[in-house]
Every structure is written in structure tokens, then in C-alpha cells.
Amino acid sequence: MNGLLGNDLERVCHRAAELVARWGGGPVPDLGAFQVDDSGWDFRVFHVGPWCLRAARRPEAAVRMEREAAALAVVRTVVGLPMPAPDELAPGVTVGPWLEGRPLTAEDVPAVADELAHALHALHALAPSAIGVEAGEGHQEATRQEALEVLNQARQHRLQSPDVAVLAVGIEDPTLWSYPPTLVHADLTPNHILVSEDGTALAGLLDWSDLRVDDPAIDLAGIGCAVGEESGDLLVDAYLRCKPQGAAIESALKRRVRLREAWGRIVEELHNAGCRRG
Structure with a gap:
């Protein structure tokens, strides 16, 4: 994929080095010191000494x-x-301090589940109007239609995963589409959750470009979707301990998390098969 800084990665690195030097008022850094993550759908990420430079791949990502x-x-x-x-630094290009840490693994979850759950509870309690967004009318039904579109794609491409059945049943269950929308990170995968090198504490949360008003179960499903439902359950249980809601609400949340885990795995499978983009 191309980026707003260009297509040729070597030239992009030169341009990134020049921008960091201009921003920091120092010499142009040696390209040998660069670490480049070119795997993201929306952004390229450059680790330049103590700095992180991020470049959007296309105009909508820049917005x-x-x-x-x-x-x-x-x-x-x-x-x-x-x-x-x-x-x-420029339209679609930002720089800031590099956050030290490593991506979360399943082995880290027991130690950091409570800390992450409290952070998510605080995010979900923040009024959307505080960042200038609101949930639109008919949000839940629009989201259900998005799930139905994914289900239809999965059936069209004859995916055999048990997740297809989970999504099909969930789409027809009205209790899973009556949640109160909150602010969500919406892409809380292990790669966006940094932990200390010994795995005992959280070191940061990355990539907030999908921040929006939606189902809080999205943020609780990312871990289970990526590294296993047992790890995901640890986070859900920690989240529910933050503010007990009653058996019916807790059960509905857990079922929505399962639905979101299945949905996420199906989207990933479609991506890997080249059936879906974005």
C-alpha cells in the first residue's frame, strides 16, 4: 500500500528523517537507526531514537x-x-515520544487484567460529548446490519469456522443489540496494548484512530479474539468487578463479547483470504 509520504519505502524513510530533524531542530538521523513497521492497514510507523513518527497511508486515514x-x-x-x-509535522504525519514496552501476550493477561479493566471503565464512562462526538439515531440497528454484511460475505466465501454460526445466531438475538453506546477504543488488540518487559504492568495503549461511540464489548473482545477466549474472559471478569451491574446485564455483556470475538475472527479470516479490505 502507498502512503502519503510516497510509495518507495527507502525514499519515505529519507523524508521521515528530514521531518524528524526539522521538528527536533537537530541533525538528520541515520537511517540505520530507523525501525519501520510497514504492516498496518492505515499507517506506517517509524521508530527514530526516542521518537515515533506515524504517516497515514491515504487521505481518509489522515483525517x-x-x-x-x-x-x-x-x-x-x-x-x-x-x-x-x-x-x-505535515498533513497525515505526526511525531511524538516513543512509548517503551512490548505487545501484550496471553501470559501477561492475568497480571494486567485489573489495570486494563479500570482504564477501559474510565474510558467508557467518559461522555462522548467531551470529544465532540455523539451516537447517531439507530446506531445499534446500523451495527447489526454491518454484522449481517460480514455474515453474508462469510457465507459467500464458504467459510467453515464455527464463528459463522455464532455470528448468525447473535444477529437474530435482539437482546444483543440493546446496549448503551459508549466511547470505545475499537481496535484494542494485543499489538496496541503495551506491557513492561516483565509483563507485570501496562506500559501504554496505542492507535486511537478508531475511537468512536459504539458497544463497549468491542474493547473487551480484542484480547479474546486474538489470543484466546480464556484470556478474554479474565479481562471481562475484571471489568465486571469494577462496577457490578446485576446478573442479567453481566450475562448480556459476556454474550456480546463472544459475538464480537467471533465477528472479529471472521473479518480477519476474510482479510487473510483477500475477500475484504479496510
């Missing part, structure tokens, strides 16, 4: 990046964890 920077100024004050603090 999301701009919204993300504005929202983080508010969200950072309530979540209580290290988060990106980007400055804009």
Missing part, C-alpha cells in the same frame, strides 16, 4: 489521525495510562 490527536488530549486525562502525544 482520522487529526481527529485522534484532538480526542487524545481529553482521553489521556481520564484513562490513566501512557498514551501517544502526537504533534503534526
Whole structure:
């Protein structure tokens, strides 16, 4: 995929080095010191010494990046964890301090589940109006239609995963589409959750470009979807301990998390098969 800084990765690195030097007022960094993550759908990420430079791949991602920077100024004050603090260098290009840590693994979850659950509870309790967004009318039904579209794609491409049946049943269950929408990170996968090297504490939450109003179960499903439902259950249980809601509400949340885990795995399978983009 191309990026707003260009297509040829070597030239992009040169351009990124020049931008970091201009921003920091120092010499152009040696390209040998660069670490480049070129795997993201929306952004390229460059690790340049103590800095993180991020470049959007296309104009719509640049717009999301701009919204993300504005929202983080508010969200950072309530979540209580290290988060990106980007400055804009050019349209679709930001730089900020590099957050040290490594991606979460299943082995880390027991130690950090409570800390992550409290951070998510704080995020979900934040009024969407605080970052200038609101849930639209008919949000839940629109989301159910998105799930139905994914289900139809899975059937069209003859996916055999048991997740297809889980999604099909969930789409027809009205109790799974009556949740109160909250602010959500919406892409809380292990790669976006940093932990300390010994795995005993959270070191940061990354990539807030999908921040929006939606089902809080989305944020609880990312771990289970990626590293196993047992790990996901640890987070859900920790989240429910933050503010007990009663058996019926807790049961509905757990079932929505299962639905979201299945939905996420189906989307990933469609991506891997080249059947779906974005």
C-alpha cells in the first residue's frame, strides 16, 4: 500500500528523517537507526531514537489521525495510562515520544487484567460529548446490519469456522443489540496494548484512530479474539468487578463479547483470504 509520504519505502524513510530533524531542530538521523513497521492497514510507523513518527497511508486515514490527536488530549486525562502525544509535522504525519514496552501476550493477561479493566471503565464512562462526538439515531440497528454484511460475505466465501454460526445466531438475538453506546477504543488488540518487559504492568495503549461511540464489548473482545477466549474472559471478569451491574446485564455483556470475538475472527479470516479490505 502507498502512503502519503510516497510509495518507495527507502525514499519515505529519507523524508521521515528530514521531518524528524526539522521538528527536533537537530541533525538528520541515520537511517540505520530507523525501525519501520510497514504492516498496518492505515499507517506506517517509524521508530527514530526516542521518537515515533506515524504517516497515514491515504487521505481518509489522515483525517482520522487529526481527529485522534484532538480526542487524545481529553482521553489521556481520564484513562490513566501512557498514551501517544502526537504533534503534526505535515498533513497525515505526526511525531511524538516513543512509548517503551512490548505487545501484550496471553501470559501477561492475568497480571494486567485489573489495570486494563479500570482504564477501559474510565474510558467508557467518559461522555462522548467531551470529544465532540455523539451516537447517531439507530446506531445499534446500523451495527447489526454491518454484522449481517460480514455474515453474508462469510457465507459467500464458504467459510467453515464455527464463528459463522455464532455470528448468525447473535444477529437474530435482539437482546444483543440493546446496549448503551459508549466511547470505545475499537481496535484494542494485543499489538496496541503495551506491557513492561516483565509483563507485570501496562506500559501504554496505542492507535486511537478508531475511537468512536459504539458497544463497549468491542474493547473487551480484542484480547479474546486474538489470543484466546480464556484470556478474554479474565479481562471481562475484571471489568465486571469494577462496577457490578446485576446478573442479567453481566450475562448480556459476556454474550456480546463472544459475538464480537467471533465477528472479529471472521473479518480477519476474510482479510487473510483477500475477500475484504479496510
